[in-house]
Structures are given as C-alpha cells and as structure tokens.
Amino acid sequence: MIANDSLSKVLYIDLTRKKFEIKDRSDLFEKYLGGTGVATQLLLEECPEGIDPFHPDAPIIFAVGPLTGVFPLASKTCAMFKSPHTGDLGESHAGGRSAIAIRMAGYGAIVIKGASEMPLYLSIHGGKVIFKNATTIWGMKDGSIPARVMRQNEKGEGLRAIFRIGTAGENLITYSNVTTETYRHFGRLGLGAVFGSKKLKGMVILGKKAIEVNDKKGYRNLYDKIYKAATESPVMKKYHDVGTAINIKALNFIKALPVKNLQFSSSDSLEPLTGEAIAEKHLARRVACAHCPVACIHLAFLREPYDDDPYFYKTSPVCYDFELIYSLGTMVGINDPTNMLKLIDIVEQVGVDAMSMGVILAWMTEMYERKMITLDDLDGVEIKWGDSDAYIELVKKIVKPSTDFIKACSRGVDYASGQYGGHEFAMQFGKNEMAGYHTGPSGYLGFLLGARHSHLDNGGYSIDQKDLVKIDLTPQQVVDKLFEEEGIRQILSSVAVCFFARGIYDLKMVSDAIKLLGFDLSENQLTEIGKQIHLNKYKFKMREGFLFEKLNIPERIYETKDPTGKITKKFISEGIDYAKSMIN
C-alpha cells in the first residue's frame, strides 16, 4: 500500500478508561487489504476465547477498505464482534456515510473495548475521540430522536456518519441493530446489544482527508469506467429503479417466497406488496449511500390519521426493500402495504433486525395457532396472521419483555423454540433467522454454511435459480460453488465494496483498482487471500464452539414446495458433511 495512506491507522478506544490511541497496522492491511479481512484478524487478536459477548473485554471492530473514498460503490463498513445471538462470529455490513466518514477521518479500522459506567456517545474527528455523556438520550422509545440530538450537537453536516442504537440494544435484545444515517443498518447478529452492553448509545465520526493515488491519470480513467458501469449498466438497474423489492413478484411467481412462516411459498394476494405496486402508491424519495450514484434506498411516506382529531396526521418516512417486505409482510401474512409500513416503522424505532423480528413474530403466530402457547404467554396480545396492530404491540413487548415466553423470544427463535418446542417450524439456520429465499437446497446450504449464516455470505439462492432449476448438481458441487463465491465476497468486503456492485467489481477490476493504492496483487493472489479470510472466520467460529454437527434444520423446509423440488434431508446432510471435510 502507499506509505502515507491513513488506511493503516487503527483507532483503539477504551470505554472503561475513556482513553484512545492510534496504532499503525500496515502489517494487517498489507496482508488482508482492509474491511472483513482486517476486521477478522483484529477480532482474533482482541476477542478473548470463550468470552461472554457482553463482557467489557469483548471488542467491537469497524473496518473499511482501500477503495473507500476512492471509487464509487465502495461504501460499506464491516463490523465484527462476538455475536450475542449465535455465540460465534458476529459480522454485519452497513453503508450510509459510515465507510466514507471513517476513511475521511483518517482511519482504516476502529476497535472499541471496555464498558462505560454511564451512557456515552463518541464524537470522533480531528484525530481525537471525545467521550460525551448520553444519559439524557438513553431510553428514548423512538431511536431517531437520539440521532437528531447528536446531529444538533455535533458539527460536520454532510461529512459525518451518525451511528446509534435503540431501546432494543439498550435492553440487550440479542438481535438488535446499529442504525446509521437513519435508514442503513448493521442489522444482523446483534451488534446493537453489544453497544448496549458497553453503555455505548452512539458514535459520530467525520473527516475530509485526501487519499493519494500513484497514477493520477490512470485513476481518473478507471474511475470513469466504474462510474459509467454504475450509472448505465443493466447490472445495477434492478437496484436503481424498483429496488430489491422487485424480487417479491419474481419469487412469488416461482414459488420461492416464504409466506406465513413458510407454510407456503407463494400467495395469490400479494399484488399490493410487489415492489412495483409499492413504488406506484407509496414511494416518496430515493436516496443514496455516500459515494454511490445508484441510490437504491427507497423511502415510502406513511400517513396515519389520529383517531381523536380529524384532519390531523402523522407522516413518517419508512425505508423498505425486499427483505423487509418478506419478513414484516409476507412472512407474517400482511398483505396491506400501509399495515406493513407501520410494522416496519416500529421495528426501526426500537432498533432490531427486521428479518429476525419477522421470523420470530411468524413463529409466535404459529405457536399460538397450534395452541402450543397461551394468551397469557403473549401477555394478552391475541395474534393472528396479518394482524399488524397485534404485531406492533408484540414488538414493543419483546423489547421490554413482560412474560417468560416473550423474554425467550427476545433471544431469537432458536432459543425460544428450545424452551417451548416448535423447532420444526422455527426458521433459523445456524441460530440466525432466515432471509426470504425458499429457492432450493443451495439457498439453505448457503445459510447453514456461510460464516455468518447470512444469505449474502455466498448467495446460495442464486445457484438454485441459475442452475438447480435446470440441471442436477451434487451437494458437493453446490458446496464447492458456495465456497468459491464466499471466497470472492471476502475480497469485495475487504476492499470494501457493496455486494450489489459485484457485477462491476470482478477480481480483475479489484486488482486494477487497488493497484492505484499501491497493492500489487493478481487475480489469483486475490483468490487465495479470499480463501484465507474465509478460513480465518471459521477459525474464530470453531474457537467459539461452532460445530457442523450442531446445525439444527427446521423440518418445514422439506415440506413446502420449492422451485427445484430438490430440498431433501440427504442433499442437505451430504452438503454439510462435505463442507466439514473442506473446513477441517
């Protein structure tokens, strides 16, 4: 890397002692580029083996990459931590201004350890960290208000990122998230709860640095090539226009869309929830992450009348995409977009992962329908499919649990079903609640074997749709493809570009781009680094007790029709056995 690139600077923050220091870690960045690659190493270094994820010594790590602030769509920050939700690798990615702000503030990574005795937020700029008392904004029920307070108290409009948790994170709900720029999230696996355990309410970071490149003309030329692809290429069109919500119609058509806790894989009454229909009736504005011309963030305006006062309305901007329409729409049987937007709004306010919450609400509904729990267990909230008012009440109760059953639900569907039964329809994989893809066995093997049990680890659903619907592949062939893809994605999230840009940033493009930042690595070398990062993640998982043998698979996936017709116990177990032989 270029000698004076501030990417190699790692900011270490100690919340217990209210101290910070900056160290040069070019050793890590030279070897693992940045983002996921460097964050994994920092996690292995900083996280004591077997530690409680809420222990003060458990670290929170943020990392950006060499391409951040240099090329378009390099707009993601990688967060790493020990997950309080699964007990192993915690990793989530978010955009907004987070990545640009960290890089422009002069850091490649941030490590936060310790715990404060009082609520704090951090103000990071000008080479300093200021520890600010956040007592007054702790416990506010709508998470957007503390963000507004930080916005009003801090400088750097247009250049800063504002991270914050909601009441879910404060109350250590294991699937609470960290929100940045109101609509982007470090969503999965409970980073918000780790913030909460440290009494860390939020963080404001900003800067305005220059980043040197070693060939100014070459830089402009390559920039123009990538920018053109980002703004004109058909590979970005889907994110740009209707957005990922376009998948609702497509997956419903091929019978791959989980409906009512995956009792069904399609529905005849979903037309109002399609991306096209929501765009036509509710889309109000499209916005972008910093340094991304695509603008894939879709905001609807929700207009709600007050019952007690005519001509008096509450109007709230609500962000939606495919995953939210699935989890807080189809999965819980809501077909009315206004009701779905209301449910999304409360989930945003309390600050929990939308996918986990939707899957848990769906499981609770089925448990009640099957009379496996009582109305008392639900603290008097009668639930049935599609009842958004009941779901809104339950979200509020889950964040401040009032019964043992609801408390169990605040720890995820794997834990709750372990206590109350119903595991066969508890839709989790590796203890992480499923994403909206009932596409076939590759999708499920992808969830099970991905290092963070996320659909984005390896895009297994894509193998189902491109290959398995047409041809036969063995489980071993599927796993080989999953591992190959996960290796490539380690490079993307290390340099660190958005996965939506994977059609633009192939390894050749990455190799050319990082060369301008002083990294001379061929496509083959990048492939090897990607494989190594993937294995390093598994090293952490194994160290923290992950076992392939302990993967619990809900029977429901074998019962509900899918597009391939190939989801069998034999296929899945052979895939897992083969993966185990590859990793060990």
Added chain:
Amino acid sequence: MKLSVKDVMRCVGCQSCMFACSRRSGNAGLSNTCIGIKSTGGISRGFSVIVCRSCENPPCAAVCPTGALVAKEGGGVRLNSAKCIGCGLCKDACIIEAVFWNEEQNKPVICVQCGYCVDYCPYEVLELKKDVKGVTNDSE
C-alpha cells in the same frame, strides 16, 4: 459559465459531485471539494446543494486581509494561494457556506466554475449555465 443548481429536489445525496470536485486535483478523498451536499435535517427531508454563486461583489473577497482573494470581472473570485494566510475570514463571510476549507493545507478551496462536477451528477441536479449579465443564477 456559472455552476448552477437546476433541481435540488432530484438530489439523492450520493455526493458523487463532491468526490469529482476533489478528484480534479488528482487525488481521491474529499479534501479539495468546493461543493457541499448535506441533508436538510435528516435525509428523508432531502438535501441542500451548496455551490459558489460567483457573486458580482463577493463578500469573501471583501474581507480578505491580504488580497489573496480577488473579485473577477463578471462575478466570482480567484485565489492566489501564496498570499493566503489561512485566517478563515472568507469562510465566515460567505453566508451560504460556499467557501470550503482544505483542513490539511489550512487554505480555502474556491470554485472555479469549471463544471467538472456536472458530469458526475447522474440525476441532473447540477448544470453549467452561460453567464447572462445582470442575472444571478438560482443555486441554493
């Protein structure tokens, strides 16, 4: 030619223009940008697009104690960096905050109305307009 904001409501806040402006100097990052995009109180409310309006009697030049900022005929200012002492009076004098600051060099960054940013706005928020004497442009 003058840089102008054609339709601020189309701005998605991607800041591609800010990166383009800084990239003119040859490097990446944002240190040299003299265009500013910020939300108008949360991104759901839209964005402010701050560009130099190249005033005919520029307040920034009027307060410069060393003659580093000189008013140009027809509007706008030219910076003679060697004369600039980095006092920041020009920055304070611009009430739309269109005098930007290079923190690393402690000097102002002044828009030269080149229009490079216009080509990197995918939503046609910006445009480069021909000067019409006596008519100010309508940038925010």
